[in-house]
Amino acid sequence: MKEMRGVAPIMIGLVIILAIVVAAGVWYATRPSAKKVEINFLISPVPSIEKLVDTIPEFEAETGIDVTVTKVSYDDMCEKAALDVKSKTGTYTVFWVEPAHLGRLVGLEGLEPLEPLAERLDVDLTDFPQSYLNNFSYEGVLYAFPFESCLMVMAYRTDLFDELDLSVPTTWEDYKEAAIALDESGKVSSGTSIMGARHEALFCEYCNFLWGFGGSLFDETGYPSINTPEAVEALEFLKSLLPYAPAGTLTYTWTESGTAFIVGDIGTEIIFSDWTADMVNPETSGVIGKWAYAPIPGTGPTFFGGYGWAINAYASDEEKEAAFRFANWATSAEMQRRLIELGLTPTRISVMEDPELIAEYFYLSAYAETMDRAQPVMKIPVYFELMDSITMHLNAALSGIEDIQSALNSAQSEWEEIMSAADLI
Amino acid sequence: MMRRTKKGWLFIAPALILLISIVGYPIVYLLVTSTYQYNYINPAVPREFVGLSNYGRLIQDSRFLQTSLNTAIFTSSAIVIEFILGLLLATLLFKVSRGRRTYIALLLIPMLMMPIAVGLTWRFMYNHEYGIFSYLLREAGLLGETALLVNPHTALLCIIFTDIWEWTPLMALILFAGLMALPLEPFEKAKIDGASGWQTFRHLTFPLLIPSVMVALLIRIADAARVLDIVYRITGGGPGIATETAHLFSYKIFFKSFNVGYGSAQIVILLAIILVVCVILFKVLERTGGG
Numbered sequence: 261m262k263e264m265r266g267v268a269p270i271m272i273g274l275v276i277i278l279a280i281v282v283a284a285g286v287w288y289a290t291r292p293s294a295k296k297v298e299i300n301f302l303i304s305p306v307p308s309i310e311k312l313v314d315t316i317p318e319f320e321a322e323t324g325i326d327v328t329v330t331k332v333s334y335d336d337m338c339e340k341a342a343l344d345v346k347s348k349t350g351t352y353t354v355f356w357v358e359p360a361h362l363g364r365l366v367g368l369e370g371l372e373p374l375e376p377l378a379e380r381l382d383v384d385l386t387d388f389p390q391s392y393l394n395n396f397s398y399e400g401v402l403y404a405f406p407f408e409s410c411l412m413v414m415a416y417r418t419d420l421f422d423e424l425d426l427s428v429p430t431t432w433e434d435y436k437e438a439a440i441a442l443d444e445s446g447k448v449s450s451g452t453s454i455m456g457a458r459h460e461a462l463f464c465e466y467c468n469f470l471w472g473f474g475g476s477l478f479d480e481t482g483y484p485s486i487n488t489p490e491a492v493e494a495l496e497f498l499k500s501l502l503p504y505a506p507a508g509t510l511t512y513t514w515t516e517s518g519t520a521f522i523v524g525d526i527g528t529e530i531i532f533s534d535w536t537a538d539m540v541n542p543e544t545s546g547v548i549g550k551w552a553y554a555p556i557p558g559t560g561p562t563f564f565g566g567y568g569w570a571i572n573a574y575a576s577d578e579e580k581e582a583a584f585r586f587a588n589w590a591t592s593a594e595m596q597r598r599l600i601e602l603g604l605t606p607t608r609i610s611v612m613e614d615p616e617l618i619a620e621y622f623y624l625s626a627y628a629e630t631m632d633r634a635q636p637v638m639k640i641p642v643y644f645e646l647m648d649s650i651t652m653h654l655n656a657a658l659s660g661i662e663d664i665q666s667a668l669n670s671a672q673s674e675w676e677e678i679m680s681a682a683d684l685i
Numbered sequence: 686m687m688r689r690t691k692k693g694w695l696f697i698a699p700a701l702i703l704l705i706s707i708v709g710y711p712i713v714y715l716l717v718t719s720t721y722q723y724n725y726i727n728p729a730v731p732r733e734f735v736g737l738s739n740y741g742r743l744i745q746d747s748r749f750l751q752t753s754l755n756t757a758i759f760t761s762s763a764i765v766i767e768f769i770l771g772l773l774l775a776t777l778l779f780k781v782s783r784g785r786r787t788y789i790a791l792l793l794i795p796m797l798m799m800p801i802a803v804g805l806t807w808r809f810m811y812n813h814e815y816g817i818f819s820y821l822l823r824e825a826g827l828l829g830e831t832a833l834l835v836n837p838h839t840a841l842l843c844i845i846f847t848d849i850w851e852w853t854p855l856m857a858l859i860l861f862a863g864l865m866a867l868p869l870e871p872f873e874k875a876k877i878d879g880a881s882g883w884q885t886f887r888h889l890t891f892p893l894l895i896p897s898v899m900v901a902l903l904i905r906i907a908d909a910a911r912v913l914d915i916v917y918r919i920t921g922g923g924p925g926i927a928t929e930t931a932h933l934f935s936y937k938i939f940f941k942s943f944n945v946g947y948g949s950a951q952i953v954i955l956l957a958i959i960l961v962v963c964v965i966l967f968k969v970l971e972r973t974g975g976g
Contacts, residue, residue, distance in 0.1 A: 339940050342726050342943065346725060346726050364726060364727075367726075367727065367728060367729070368726055368728070449814065457921060457923060458920070458921045458922055458923030458924065458925070459921055506813065506814050507813045507814070507830055507831065507832045507835070508812055508813030508814055508819075508832035508834065508835065510832070510834075510835045510923075510924060511811075511812070511813070511832060511834040511835060511920070511923075516812070520814070525814070641726075641727055641729065642727070642942075644941045644942070645941060645942045648937055648941050648942075652922070652923070652925060652926060653925075655923045655924055655925060656923075656924060656925030656926070659835055659837070659923070659924035659925060661837060661924055661925040661927065662925065678942075681730065682724075682727055682729050682730060683729045683730070684729070
C-alpha cells in the first residue's frame, strides 16, 4: 500500500497528460479552419510539376481550398495509389495517372469519372484533343485531365550534326548510321544512349523499336505477341546500337540516359520530352543552343508517356469537387502557357497550336509532329507485372545472359501465365 | 511458489499479449494466406483456398530458385568477409587506447545511414562513366570496358562489397564489446606461461569470444538474408536476375503484382530457412557456454 502511494501521483499525472494531449488533438482536428476543404495531391516530382506546386498558393487564395502535396518516388507513388484505393480510405484526393495505370485503378473502382463532374461544374473539355481524352479513358469513360504529353522523341546535337554533315534520321538505319558517325567522330563520349537497365524505362524505349519494326505487344485478339520475328528483329537492332552507347548504358534508366545527353556526352538518343525543362535550364544544361528534337525514326507508333490528374472515387463529394477544380486549374490553358517555358509538353489544342508559342519555343514543332504517332502502351490491370517480366528478359538479352529469341520466348510464356491468371486471355 | 509463478505470469502478461498480437498474429496470418490464391488488388482473381499448391509452384519456379541461390551466395560471402574484417577491426580497437572513441564514432557512420541511401550513393559510385569507384578501378587497371553493374558476376560482387562496407562496423562493435568483457586472469596466466600472441588468440581469446561471435553472426545472417534495399537501388536485380535476391523477388510479388498468396508462401519458406540457420547457431552458442 505504501508503494502504491508513491506510484499513484505518477499514474494520475500520466492520465492527466494523456487527457490533455487527446483533447488538444480533438480540438485541432475540429477547429473552424480545419473545416476548410482539404485535398491531398500525390505526385512524383518532375520539373514541370514542381513549378505547378510552386503556384498552388495562388489556387488556395483564389478558392479557399487547402492543397497538401505528397511527393514520393515514382515507384512508391504507383504503390501508394493502388493501396489507397484498395483500402478505400481516400487519403489522397488527386492522383498522377498514366494510361497504363488506369486498368489497375479503375479495376478497383478507385477513380471518379470526370464527365459528370465537368457537366455539373460547367467545364468544357473540348480544348483537349480527342486522342488525349481517349488515352486517359478506360472502356470509354474519361478518368484524368491530361497534364503533360510526355512524348518520346529523338533528341540530337544540332551542332555536331551540322559539323559532321549528318541529316536528321528518318529511318532506323539512318539513326544507327548517325550514332556510328557521332561515336567515331570523338566529339562526344558516345554516339547514342539506351535506357537499358532492368527498369520500366527499358520497356518504354523498346516499344518504339518494336512498333517501328512492325511488331506489337498483343495480336488483334488481345493475345500476347512479344516473341514474333518482328520483335526479335527490333531487339537485335537495339542490341546492335550497344557498341555506340556508353559502356554502362545497360544500367541506365531515364535519369542516367537523360543526364548524359544534357551534359553533352551523347550525340543522339530517344528521350522523354519532360527532359526539356533541364535542357533549357542554364543551371543544368551543357547543350543550350546545341540540341533539337525530331520525331522518332520510322513511321510506326511511338510511346505515349503522358500523365494526368485523376480523382479518388473514395474521397468525399466535397473533396471530389475541390479536386476537380484543382485538376482543371492545373491543366488550364493559362497554366500550360506558364509551364511551357519550363518545357511542359502541352495537352490543350489552344496552346499547342498557338503560333506565337510555336515561334518562341522551337521544340513545340517536334511535339506536334510526334503527337499523331504517340500511342499508350496498354491499359490492362496487370501492366506492372507484365512490365516487370519483359524488362527482366530484355535486360538479360541485351546483357548477353540470354539469347534474344529465348529471352522473348520466356517473356511470352510469363505474359501468357500472368494474363491467364488474371482471366484476361 | 505457485503464487509467485502466477504473479510472474501476471506481470509478463501485457508484454506477452503485445508480442503475440504484433508477432504471432502476422505469422499465423502469413501461414494461412500462403494456402490461398489471393491477389490483393485484382478483383478478377477470386480468393480461393488452394492448399499447398503455392508451395508446389514455388519449388518449380526457376526465378525463385535462382534468387534463393543469389541470396545464399550473397549472405555467405558477405558474412564471412564481414566477420574476418570485423574481428580484425575489433582487435585493433582493443589494442589502441588513444582516440578509441573517435574511431568508434567513425565506425558507426556507415551503419547509421539508411540502406536505401547507401544503395543510391553506391549506385552513383559504381556508374561506369561518372562514378568515382569505377574511375579508381579503371585508373588502377582493374576495370576494362565492361561496366561493373553490367557483368552478372561483378554486379553481385558490387552488392556484396556495399553490404560489407555498411555492416562490417556492426560486426566489429559486437566483437569489440566481447573482447572488452573477457576476464583478465587467463591472459595473465598465459603470459606467465610464455604463450605467443597467436597461441593466446587461438586457444584463449577466440574460444572465450565465441558467444559474442555467435550473437554477431546471428544478427547479421538474419539481416543479410533479408537484403532488399541496396539491391533494389543499385541494380534493381539486374542484369537479368543475376543480383535479384529472394526478398527483392518477394517485394516484387507483393508490391508489383500484389499476389499476396504466392508471396506469402515464399516468405514462409524463407522464414523457415532463416529460422533453421538461427536454431543451429543457437545450439552452437549453447554448446560453447554462451547460451
